[in-house]
Structures are given as structure tokens and as C-alpha cells.
Amino acid sequence: MFWEIENIPQDRIALIDDVSGENITYGKLKEECDKFALRIKSEKKRLIFLFCDNTVDCVIAYLSALRSGHAVFLVNARMDAELKNSLIDVYQPEIIISIEQMSSLSRNYKLEETGAKQFLYFNSENKKEVHKDIAVLLSTSGTTGSPKLVKLTHKNIQANASSIAEYLGIDENEKPITSLPMSYSFGLSVINSHLMKGATILCTNKSMVMREFWNTFNQHKCTSFSGVPYNYQMLQRLKFDKMEIPSLKTMAQAGGRLSEEFIRFFYEVAKKKNIKFFVMYGQTEATARISYVPFNKLGDKIGSIGIPVPGGEIKIFLDGHEINTPKVEGELVYQGPNVMMGYAETREDLAKDDELNGVLHTGDIAYKDEDGFAYITGRLKRFIKLFGLRVNLDEIEKMIENHFAFAAACYGTDDALKILIQSSGNSDAEPVKHKVIETYKLHHSVVKVKCVGAIPVTSSGKRDYKAIQEMDI
Amino acid sequence: MGNLEKLKKAFSESLEIEPETITDELSYSSGNWDSIAHLALIASIETEFDIMLASDDVIDMSSFQKAKEILGKYDIKF
Numbered sequence A: 001m002f003w004e005i006e007n008i009p010q011d012r013i014a015l016i017d018d019v020s021g022e023n024i025t026y027g028k029l030k031e032e033c034d035k036f037a038l039r040i041k042s043e044k045k046r047l048i049f050l051f052c053d054n055t056v057d058c059v060i061a062y063l064s065a066l067r068s069g070h071a072v073f074l075v076n077a078r079m080d081a082e083l084k085n086s087l088i089d090v091y092q093p094e095i096i097i098s099i100e101q102m103s104s105l106s107r108n109y110k111l112e113e114t115g116a117k118q119f120l121y122f123n124s125e126n127k128k129e130v131h132k133d134i135a136v137l138l139s140t141s142g143t144t145g146s147p148k149l150v151k152l153t154h155k156n157i158q159a160n161a162s163s164i165a166e167y168l169g170i171d172e173n174e175k176p177i178t179s180l181p182m183s184y185s186f187g188l189s190v191i192n193s194h195l196m197k198g199a200t201i202l203c204t205n206k207s208m209v210m211r212e213f214w215n216t217f218n219q220h221k222c223t224s225f226s227g228v229p230y231n232y233q234m235l236q237r238l239k240f241d242k243m244e245i246p247s248l249k250t251m252a253q254a255g256g257r258l259s260e261e262f263i264r265f266f267y268e269v270a271k272k273k274n275i276k277f278f279v280m281y282g283q284t285e286a287t288a289r290i291s292y293v294p295f296n297k298l299g300d301k302i303g304s305i306g307i308p309v310p311g312g313e314i315k316i317f318l319d320g321h322e323i324n325t326p327k328v329e330g331e332l333v334y335q336g337p338n339v340m341m342g343y344a345e346t347r348e349d350l351a352k353d354d355e356l357n358g359v360l361h362t363g364d365i366a367y368k369d370e371d372g373f374a375y376i377t378g379r380l381k382r383f384i385k386l387f388g389l390r391v392n393l394d395e396i397e398k399m400i401e402n403h404f405a406f407a408a409a410c411y412g413t414d415d416a417l418k419i420l421i422q423s424s425g426n427s428d429a430e431p432v433k434h435k436v437i438e439t440y441k442l443h444h445s446v447v448k449v450k451c452v453g454a455i456p457v458t459s460s461g462k463r464d465y466k467a468i469q470e471m472d473i
Numbered sequence B: 001m002g003n004l005e006k007l008k009k010a011f012s013e014s015l016e017i018e019p020e021t022i023t024d025e026l027s028y029s030s031g032n033w034d035s036i037a038h039l040a041l042i043a044s045i046e047t048e049f050d051i052m053l054a055s056d057d058v059i060d061m062s063s064f065q066k067a068k069e070i071l072g073k074y075d076i077k078f
Helices: A026-039 A056-067 A081-091 A154-168 A185-196 A211-219 A229-237 A260-273 A295-300 A347-351 A393-403 A426-440 A465-470 B003-015 B035-049 B055-060 B064-072
Strands: A013-017 A023-025 A047-052 A071-076 A095-098 A109-111 A119-123 A134-139 A149-153 A201-203 A224-227 A250-253 A276-282 A289-293 A313-318 A321-323 A330-335 A342-344 A359-368 A374-379 A383-386 A389-392 A408-413 A416-422 A447-452
Touching: A013 A026, A013 A056, A023 A026, A026 A056, A047 A056, A047 A081, A056 A071, A056 A185, A056 A201, A071 A081, A081 A347, A134 A154, A134 A185, A149 A154, A154 A185, A154 A276, A154 A289, A185 A201, A185 A224, A211 B055, A224 A229, A229 A260, A229 B035, A250 A260, A260 A276, A260 A295, A276 A295, A289 A295, A313 A359, A342 A347, A383 A408, A389 A393, A393 A408, A393 A416, A393 A426, A408 A465, A416 A426, A426 A447, B003 B035, B003 B064, B035 B064, B055 B064
Parallel strands: A013 A201, A047 A071, A047 A095, A071 A134, A224 A250, A250 A276, A416 A447
Antiparallel strands: A013 A023, A095 A119, A109 A119, A134 A149, A149 A342, A276 A289, A313 A321, A313 A330, A330 A359, A359 A374, A383 A389, A408 A416
16 A cells, blocks of 8 residues: 555655655654654544645655544645634534644634644544445545545555556656646646656646746656646746756646646647657546556647546446447546545545446546547536636536626536626626636636626526537636 | 827736736736736737737836836837
């Protein structure tokens, strides 16, 4: 198991802290994990909330939680205090680990006084059951207020890390940089799959849009980075083809559809510079990764999400039956050891058994070509992915209709959310936009709102999303 | 509109902050200035001044003060 770091040669460097420049060997990492494990020691399995960023300390806390057999929910430390507290209310973790002091916690939580770098809070009142198989909990939603969590087992995270390490060809000489938050399934998968192989991870919170990130990357001779479509759009704007990054050997993309034009651009640059470029697909519900395009096949398979990761299977289902004819569309169903146990929406859900049995209905409509490469053509449910985070369009419509007195219709692509509201006054657009941005923490440039006299409906009275999209705002 | 007002307008629109709150010290990762807002800011500056920023300038634009310095290279005076 990748968290059994004692299996890696102890003098290899596991983590580098980009701020202090400190190198942590696998031996030292084990020592630090053992020390931390004493602080969270308990007879019974506990639920831990880890409010984290990409620092060495957070990786240590995460690994210690796994090694101690607790269940750990990774949450971005940048989430606002109100949302953090509402998640704490719903799940009542026994232990909270935070990089900064928590505000307005319930009185049941007692701060451990140690003077160590992280703040630990314990709630001794609560001792509810957590299923023995749960290792990690992650949030799936871009609509961050939603308390719906994905339950992942030890087997899930180990299996996915192992598949990823295999198809990316990770070995101990790799040195990835943490370009995505570790609270995000894709970001976490980078850490897991590299620890497994005894590689060295450069821990940073720096952003790819700032020079410091690239200085750090070059200074430490990092070998890979991972990004969502938005990161790649930005890299193209930065003239990636002209950037000097001599140590870069691998780059990976997932977290939503990157347009074919961009894939082609990066494919050409990667080929010229001898970089392996992996276009991949996945869901948090499958721990992270479901499929990938082998880098040497990308030229012929632009637009495809690729083939299943080692150990997994992709099937196309239509009306309850599997389809084996190429180019026929149906729902993409993934089967593999990395499929979650199920969702949790309450603390009680954490005690439930596996509800999926290794089969995940992704909600994506897809077909396979003659070579078995899958292509996604649409979605069953109405979701878009903004900057790698899933946004439920129906939920946003409901929110607007509940909050304002008019009908709303949302549609969009992976880089823009568009909203029509049924209102004669143009002055209604701004308050709606403001409310949506505020509620879902979106940047205003990705949200467009337009007032229309009537939202198109079909003959049966349902919203006609085809006609709505054709109105393109 | 003077250049300073134009630049403040670009910042206030893309970072969604009041122009009055913009100081030279305003810097990346403070307030709303994250990677998504950064790209919006770059686009907005380019439109406002009708220029095309070089990649080096895009990743160096880490504060309001720095933005003024960088725009100096494009013959925009403050």
C-alpha cells in the first residue's frame, strides 16, 4: 500500500517543501507520520476533517490518518468559514486538523495545546460509527455548499494509484509538482501514485499563472505537472511552446473536456519537445482516474477520452443492455476496483456498506471506436465542469427560482455558465448574476445572464434546452 | 479617461473590487485575485490599452505597482 512508506528505501527524498527548501526523506517521513499518529491515536475508528493546502505538513497529516486506519475528509483550507462550519455540523468529525485556527466551532471541540504547526481539535462527545472500509472522503461538487461526499476505501485509493503509476510509467526518478489542490481527487491522485513508486514530490501552493511557480519548477528540475482544461488554456496564452522548461518530461490533463484545438496545440508542442502528454478522464466517484489516451496514440485519437486504466473496464449501456457495436452511443459505465462505496449526505451514511459493488454509472453519454477508444458526446444529467469542479445546472435553476420570483434556465459548456431568466426588465440580470457568483464562488467572467420575454418550452411544456442553447447569449 | 483610471477600471472589473480600494500594494492571491481572475485581468488590460502583453509580463504582473511598471514598457505612462 502506498501509505506504507517504510517499503521505500529510507534515504530517498519523498517531499520537498518549496518555501523552506527542506528535503524530507522517506525515512524522515515515516518518523513524522509516527509522531503525528500519536496525536490522533484512538482505539476506535474516527472521522477526521483535514483542512489542507499543499504543504508537507498536510501530506504528513493525511498519511498519518491513513496509516492509523481513520477516515479522513480532505477539504480545501481556502473554503470559507461558514461552509466549513456547515460541513462540521452535518458530519460531526471527532478530529479536526487545520492549518489555521478555526472560528466559531461548537463548544464540544477542544483545541489540543501543543505549539505544533497545525491546529487539532477533538470532540470527545461524539462516537458514531464509521464504516471500517472508508479511507478517504472527498467532495465532488463545485457547488461547494453541498455536503455530498464520495466514500473511498483503502482498496479504491490503492488500486487507482497503482493503475495510474502503471500507465504513466512512474518510477522513483519522477519529480512532480503539486499544481492542483490535494483536496481535489486529481491532485490527490498525483501524490498517491508517486509515493507508491518512491518518487519525490515538490509541495507548493504556488499558482501556474505566476513566475514563482515556474522558477520553482525549474530550480528543482521537476519532471511533470497536472492540470485541468483551464490551466492548459492559460498555458497556451503564456505561449507554452516558447517556455523554457528543460526538465519537463510528462504533462497530464483531466478534469473536463479540453477542446480539440487545444489538445492539438499541446500534442504538437509535446512531440517537438519530447514530452509525454496524457489526455485523461475520470470522476471522483472512481477515486480519480477512469481512462487515458496513451501519449503515443494521441495524434490519431484527439477528442477521445481513451482506454480504461489498467484493471478497469468501460462499457456502453443503452436501455439496460451492453452495446458492443462501435460508434453506437449509450451511457458510459465503468467497472473497476477504484469505484467508490457510495455517497454520503449525512453522518449516518458513513456507516453504510458498499452500494455500488464496483460499477459506476457515470452519467456521460459515449461511444467507442473500432479500437476501443471512448468518446464522450453528452451527459445524461445536466452537469457542467467549471475549472474542474462539477456544477449542477438544475440545482442552480432551482436556487434562482427560489430566491427570485422568475423562471430560470441554465446551460453551458466546460468554461462558461449561461443563464436565461424570464423577465421583462433588464435590471434583473445583475442581481441574479451576483447571487450565483456569490453562492457558488464563481468568477464573474464565466457567468452570463440574459433576460428574455419567454424561456422556450417543448410541446409537452418542458424546458426546450436545444432551443435555449440556440439562442446563445 | 487617464491611464491610471483605465488601469484601475481593469483591476476593479476583473477582481470585482471597488476602484477606491486599489493601492500599489494590491497583489496576487490577496482578496479575489486568483488564477482565474488573473486571466480576466490580463484580457481586460489588453482591451483597455489595446496592447498584447508578452508571456513574461503576464506571469510577472503580481501587483498593481508591478502592472504599472510593466505597462511602462508598452509606452503607457502613469
